[in-house]
Amino acid sequence: MLCLFKIKNALLKIRLKLTNLLGIICITIYLGEINIEGIQGIFQKIYLKF
Numbered sequence: 001m002l003c004l005f006k007i008k009n010a011l012l013k014i015r016l017k018l019t020n021l022l023g024i025i026c027i028t029i030y031l032g033e034i035n036i037e038g039i040q041g042i043f044q045k046i047y048l049k050f
Contacts, residue, residue: 021046 024042 017046 028038
């Protein structure tokens with residue numbers, strides 16, 4: 001039972017990360033700053049956060 005809870009919790013965290021990532025990408029595109037360096041910077045920030 002605890003195992004299932006942990007899996008569910010992990011999936012929820014992954015979903016939140018993906019939602020945040022999509023939001024960041026949308027904002028980045030909206031600002032017209034979509035370039036490889038910018039994307040790498042975003043991923044580095046995400047990895048540092050989690």
